[in-house]
Amino acid sequence: MDISPDQRRHAQDLLDFIDASPSPWHAVDMLASRLRRQGYRELAEHEDWPLEAGDRRYVIRGGASLIAFRVGSAPPSAAGFRLIGAHTDSPGLRLKPKAAHAADSLLRLGVEVYGGPILATFTDRDLNLAGRVHLRGPDGIASRLIRFEQPVARLPNLAIHMNRKVNDEGLKLHKQTELPLILGLLHDALGAESQFLRLLARQAGVEANDVLSFELAVFDDQPGSFWGAGGEFLADSQIDNLSSCHAGLTALLNAGERETTAVCAFFDHEEIGSESHRGADGSFLADVLERLASSRGDDGTGYRRGLARSFLVSADAAHAWHPSFPNAYEPLHGIRVNGGPAVKVNANQRYATDGFTEACFIELCREAGVPGQTYVHRTDLGCGSTIGPMTAARLGVPTIDCGAPMWAMHSARESAGVLDQFWLMALLRTFLESPAPFRR
Structure with a gap:
């Protein structure tokens, strides 16, 4: 071709x-x-x-x-x-307003399903967060785009040893309990929400108490590429x-x-x-x-x-x-x-x-x-x-x-x-x- x-x-x-x-x-x-x-x-x-x-x-x-x-x-x-x-x-995943929560020693992020994504395709990928934050400013509320510099979250699959029918019945994820993302280790001294707000504030270049709200999408951070024997297809x-x-x-x-x-x-x-x-x-x-x-x-x-x-x-x-x-x-x-x-x-x-x-x-x-x-x-x-x-x-x-x-x-x-x-x-x-x- x-x-x-x-x-x-x-x-x-x-x-x-x-x-x-x-x-x-x-x-x-x-x-x-x-x-x-x-x-x-x-x-x-x-x-x-x-x-x-x-x-x-x-x-x-x-x-x-x-x-x-x-x-x-x-x-x-x-x-x-x-x-x-x-x-x-x-279509994809969007963070909930109070997304950050603790799970044992891990910091997890609660998400809502936006539109009709193929949920299984979000597992085992380099996930990142992007969107906008709304900030308290001297002239009122200001909005700022943010995107983390590298992948920060993941949705790990359950090993086949605990899910023996996955190849026959497909991967089925419970939207409430099995979709929350793993963001990192929890710092007990801060608490889940404070730890997450500090991360957002750092990306926005402000103090944590200036962050009023956020709208963040979850996306696969892998860059787009050409594929096929002649590079005739693209993926992204x-x-x-x-x-x-x-x-x-x-x-x-x-x-x-x-x-x-x-x-x-x-x-x-x-x-x-x-x-x-x-x-x-x-x-x-x-x-x-x-x-x-x-x-x-x-x-x-x-x-x-x-x-x-x-x-x-x-x-x-x-x-x-x-x-x-x-x-x-x-x-x-x-x-x-x-x-x-x-x-x-x-x-x-x-x-x-x-x-x-x-x-x-x-x-x-x-x-x-x-x-x-x-x-x-x-x-x-x-x-x-x-x-x-x-x-x-x-x-x-x-x-x-x-x-x-x-x-x-x-x-x-x-x-x-x-x-x-x-x-x-x-x-x-x-x-x-x-x-x-x-x-x-």
């Missing part, structure tokens, strides 16, 4: 992006950093937004969701919006869905300017239903689009005319065909790694694609010069969903649900194809640049 230098560089840049984004807050920080390097400037929601054609801006809500846009030469009422949506969060944590965030951002930064306003929305909380003030089922995207339209002279009617001229691509990873488990797939709709991005279709609208937007996907693939595939979930299995259906319903905008194929979705260590990552970015860039109206 031939992989060009550009395709290899793009895949390596994706791995670097993921490795620097161990939590949704770090992901948004990375997105913002890359946007600033390309001349994008941050807006605050509580300020006025005087916008002109060609302006490049971004806005952050809640620290973990970000919307970036490049203002088109025509107002939205005349040219609409080209929208790309993805999500910054990934959080490929679902930081790969789509990376593709959308890269497409936006490299797309040429047009009369249409280009928008990339990266949401937190997709893995738990998106129902929050910064999730895709909240008001964030609609608020930004309406303010964009208003700044370009469009009133309420003009804004709605703009939505009628708009189109959304919801980018989220897709389930690749696994040769060891052929019975898990719809026979005629198995998609292959390094076979190209896949449009996702579900009759019950778990994916937002319909016949018209599927046709648009096929034409976009042709225009971009990339192969495309079609994914349908097996009929007798429950189908997951994306931000696509809720965003389409909230805005009234036709939508494609698509993504790059991957293996082991929701594992602590996921795998995907090098070529698919480049092709997804090329597809999204073509979408932003295409002269096609994408209207029925």
Whole structure:
């Protein structure tokens, strides 16, 4: 399989992006950093937004969701919006507010399950903690990103000698009693909570009594890597869905300017239903689009005319065909790694694609010069969903649900194809640049 230098560089840049984004807050920080390097400037929601054609801006809500846009030469009422949506969060483990507790002579950390991770994949790995802490400061509460410099926690497996059926029945972990992580030896003089708060304070560069609260994710600290006989695959944590965030951002930064306003929305909380003030089922995207339209002279009617001229691509990873488990797939709709991005279709609208937007996907693939595939979930299995259906319903905008194929979705260590990552970015860039109206 031939992989060009550009395709290899793009895949390596994706791995670097993921490795620097161990939590949704770090992901948004990375997105913002890359946007600033390309001349994008941050807006605050509580300020006025005087916008002109060609302006490049971004806005952050809640620290973990970000919307970036490049203002088109025509107002939205005349040219609409080209929208790309993805999500910054990934399933896994999150620390409880009072996480630290003693277990004999050990310091352990209590966790909650966030979303639907494959819990067994978190065992026997170099686990680390990352997220944000909220601090008492001279001007009120301040938030600060933290990440430990090296792995600090572990979830050791029980030896097979005490769990003889593990290879026949699979590893089953009790969420309350068997998931707490081992952090270290307990210092009796300090107590579990004080010892942990001192660790957090040291990472934040403050005193322990200045730490008011924290939001910390558990992640596999192993860097991303290439694998396969020809290095045609890649492995990392959080490929679902930081790969789509990376593709959308890269497409936006490299797309040429047009009369249409280009928008990339990266949401937190997709893995738990998106129902929050910064999730895709909240008001964030609609608020930004309406303010964009208003700044370009469009009133309420003009804004709605703009939505009628708009189109959304919801980018989220897709389930690749696994040769060891052929019975898990719809026979005629198995998609292959390094076979190209896949449009996702579900009759019950778990994916937002319909016949018209599927046709648009096929034409976009042709225009971009990339192969495309079609994914349908097996009929007798429950189908997951994306931000696509809720965003389409909230805005009234036709939508494609698509993504790059991957293996082991929701594992602590996921795998995907090098070529698919480049092709997804090329597809999204073509979408932003295409002269096609994408209207029925």
